[in-house]
Every structure is written in structure tokens, then in C-alpha cells.
Amino acid sequence: MPAIEVEHLYKSFRIPHEKRNTLFEALTGVFKPAPYETFQALKDINFTVEDGEAIGIIGENGSGKSTLLKLIAQILDSTRGKVNVNRKVTPFLELGVGFQPELTAAENVKIYATIMGMPKKEIESKLDDVLDFAGLERFRDTKLKNFSSGMQVRLAFSTAIQNDPEILLLDEVLAVGDMEFQQKCLEVLKQYREKGVTIVFVSHDLGSVRRFCDRTLLLNHGEQVALDDTEKVIDQYVYGEDASNMSSSDTEADTSPAEENSEESTHQSNKKVEITDVKFYDKFGNASNRFNSSDPMVIRIFYNAHKKVLDPVFGISLYSENGEHLFGTNTELRKVSIDHVDGEGYIDLEVEKIPMLTGQFLLTVAIHTHDQKTYDWHDRQYAFDVIPTSMDAGLIEIPCQWKI
């Protein structure tokens, strides 16, 4: 029997136009039903999760991820369809549910552990372990209200992991806490994986999803868009629907359009050669402006030479969102000589592996002569986003490995 079965699951919420909050209003309004709208949060979701499988749920904000998780956790009730959960569920929707600020750390650990469904004897014996793991032995009898939020999260987490779950539901738990805490979470998650715990994992952090989930469900506005191997689904999410099937067709990209920039003060462009467009191509050959970190990319500069121009130089400069200059190169520096350009054409710059980890990046493109006379220059007019896929932190990835 699979651990979780979801069949034709629908969930809609009623959003009343005016809220009737009192018995009086409800009685006086009996003959005048309150107008309301229904919001379809989930439409026809179908999937099963096998024992010991880890499944990821990804999608934009408001796509129904958390609603789905709450339906699995029985917190919400489905409008139509069925959710069958055949194992004991331990939800980590939020750490520290039921914490009482007026009680001490030890008392709260006991309450929280009971809420998570641990038997009493076990709690008593594990109390020291919990406080030790959280690094809070000294604060055993301190009231919780005197704890910092970081300490509270640590306490909650070390309590929660004492449990032996069969199905673990995780909703962005890893998003709270500092780096060290996140690392600890991932460690524990890995141990659960090895023990064969079934995991349902909702996250925006594609890196963690990629690392932990066998399969991934992609939701978009409450609809199930894809359910497949994590790699494939993440590619589809990042590069858009059916990216992998359309590799040959050259779709129109929605790259930031090259708006005519009138005040190009320092660079006097004589427009003998014009930059007509710049597009970014992903690994499937589709124009896009969203890329996975570490994926290949091709920057294609379209030009139109009104006359025959000999030996032009094409160059690019890459900027971060904040305007820091990250990188610049041109054909001259790379010792690529172009004999001449005439009429319309394009030139490609192939990036083997995008080294940036995350963020939006701006590109400047220029065509000039060897002695710095500009033909055309578009300053930071093209943008693309990089979506994180690894667990590393920072702006760029430095190829490296640890050795002892």
C-alpha cells in the first residue's frame, strides 16, 4: 500500500465579501445570503507516494503547495476528492507549535514532544539529549519568553527530531534559522532519508529539492503541471513548460526589449553597425531569461551592418543587480578576429557553465573598433535571472573540492 494516495483532489476556499462574525448578523442575514467568491486553490491533483520515497512540491507563491500539504496533514478538509494517508504523519509545518512563553524550556519540550506524538517515558529519558543537542542545558529552567527566537527554533527542532516519523511533511522549515541551523536540518533530513522515512517536502529552495527528492510535483495556480523525476520537473519549472520538447523551434524570447537609449553620452555611436537584439538561449536551445545556476547558456548578439565594416570588435559586460561590474570580455581580448560584417547577422558567446549562484544580472553589449570607436553600445539593457540549484551560498560558484 502506498504511503500517501491523492485522488482527484479539489480544494476551494470561500471568500465572503462581507464577513459575518456574530450570531446577530448571522440571524438577521438568514434570508439574505452573504455574497461570496470561491477561490480554487487546488484542481484535480493526483499522485501517490510510495513508502520511503521523497517527493518535492514546487511552484510559485500561491500555487497551492502549502494547501496541499495541509490537506495531507488533515489540517484542512478537501472540497472534493480523496487523500488517503496510510502511515503515521509527523508534520513539520512550523517548528515550536504550542510553545508557551510562560513555561520553562524543559516543560515546553515535554509539551511539544507530546504534541508531536511521543510517548511520555521516551520524553523523560530524552530530555537531556534534547537540551544538549540544542546547546541549551544551562537554560533548562528558564522561561521560554526569555529565549531569543533562534534559541526557540533550536529547542523546537531538537525536540522534533527525537520523534520517529513514518511520513514527514516539511514546509519551508529549512528557510528559518541561520546557515548552521540549516546545515543541521539537512543532516537530519539525510538521516531520515537513509532510514527510509517517506518525505513530502515543500520548498522554494530548488537546491534542497534537487538534493533530497526522488520525484517532484510542480503546481501552477492550483493545477498539477508535472510529476516526474526531480531533474526534469525543475528544468520545466525554470525553463517553462515543455522546454525539452521544443528544442528545435526558436521561440520568441521575452528578453528585456532594447529600448532606444537616447543619452549615450560618453559613447558616440555612429551606428554603422547596429545591435538589433540580444537573446539568451538555454541548454535546450530555447530563448529564455531564466537559467539554472551551473547550466550552459548562449548569449546571441544580433547585429545589422548598414555598410560593410571591417574587423569589428564585439564585447559584453556583466553586472550584478546592484550595478557591480562582474565580468567583461570582447573578441579582441579573446583574440578572435572577425574579418568583416555586412548586413544582418549574429554572433554567439557560449557560456559553458553559469558560475553565478542566484540573482538578476544585467548585460551590456557593444560593438566597436580596435581603437575604441563605438559603433553601437547598449548599456545594461538585457537582463536574465539565475535560479539557485546547489546548496552553496554567495553570489558565485568557485569550482573547488575539499581534501584531507
Place this chain on the structure above:
Amino acid sequence: MVFKHLNNLYAYRELIWQLAWSEFKLRYKNSILGYFWSLLEPMLMLTVLYVVFSNLMRVQVEYFQLFLLLGIILWNFLSRATSIGMNSIVGKADMIKKIYFPRDIFVISSCITALLMSIFESLIFISFMAIFRVPISTNLIYVPFILIFLFFISLGLTLALAALNVFYRDVQFIWQVILQAGFFATPILYTIDIFPAYLQKIVLLNPVAIMIISARHTIIYSSPATVGNLTFMLISSVIFLIMGYAIFNRLEPRFAEEI
């Protein structure tokens, strides 16, 4: 289905107890007198009512202090269980929205909190019994039954109120008014025979009145509870419990959305 749910509740017994006990502790955590507050409150009330009723109104009842105190303790239980319990769902919004277990656990545990407080109060009553040398009889065996009936009536009421309170926030104010009226309409301060016969019949439709009267008979006056009263209490507590669960279960699926 009922059996399955009972089994389920049994599995959660530690949680029920933990919630009830921590709520009980919380109530007295920040006061200097601590738990003794809960003793002081009925004592003060008893003193005032005793002075007023025995001197001004010249009520002639044997063991009047005990008569009053028992009525107050039993009524206080009902009033506390419903008042604490009706906020047990609304006040635990974060838990309702983030984790699932049978939601009646919250209501049951707050009724148990009220029970703990009442048990504490009855320590005064027991010492009064000793001081006034009230004879103890075998009729005390009826007491646990009466208390269980009272607990079930309170639980039934609380379940309905807690569920309604999620949707209509004025329920708690309405209930406070009803409780006030109930305090005077129930023979707590007086004996039932101050009323003419036809009024007595109406007052005795109130199962809590029967419970208080029966409790006094068996505990203070060493007389057995009548079969008629026991049956009436049993039936009414079962009806209240069923009605409470019917309302609660009907509204429960929408708690997490509505709260």
C-alpha cells in the same frame, strides 16, 4: 465510529493530560499566592453570600455554609469549564492551523483544567466537612456518578460553544449573560421550596439544579439519590453530550480555514 474515536482519544491521553496540566499551571504561574488564589476566590464568595443570606434573608438551612459552598463549587465547575473551554479552539489557532489531532482534545483538556481547579477548591469543602463534623454515610457512592454526569453536561455544552465561537465571536458574551442568569435560576443560594409548586417544576427541568440538589443530599445530608433523579441526570447528560458532539463535528472541518 464512537468506539473508534474513543480509542483514538485514548491514544492521545498523554496529550490531553499535558494540555490540561500546563493550562492549569499557567493560570497561577505569575501570582504571588499561586495556587491559593483558587482557594481564596470561593472562600471570599462564600463569606459574602453567607453573611448576606444567613443574616439579611434569614435562611434556615442546616449546615448552610456547606450547602452554599457545595453549590458554588459545582456551579463554578460548569461556569469555568464552559468559559475556558469555549476559547480552547479560538485560543489555540496556531495549533489548529499547523498540526492535526482530533480537535475535541482541546475542549476535553480544558474541561479537565476546570476539573483540576474544582478538585482543588473542594479541599476547602472537605476541611469544612471535618470542622462541622458532618456525618459520613455510604450514600457517598452516588457522588462520583453525579460528578461524571456534571462533567458530561459541561463537556457537551463546551463542545457546542467552542465550535460556535469559531464562527460567531459574540457567542462568548451571550454565554456569560446566560451563565449569570443561570446562577440565580439554579438553587445555589436558596432551597427549592422557596418557590411555589409550579415554579419548582420548571426549575427542576434544569439538570444542573438536580445535580446540585442530589449532591447536597448525598454528601451533606446522608440521604440516597433517588432513582428518578439519577435517570434524569443520566439521560440529560447523554443528550447534552450527543448534541455537543453533533454541533462540534459539523463545524470542525472548517475550523482551520475560519479561525
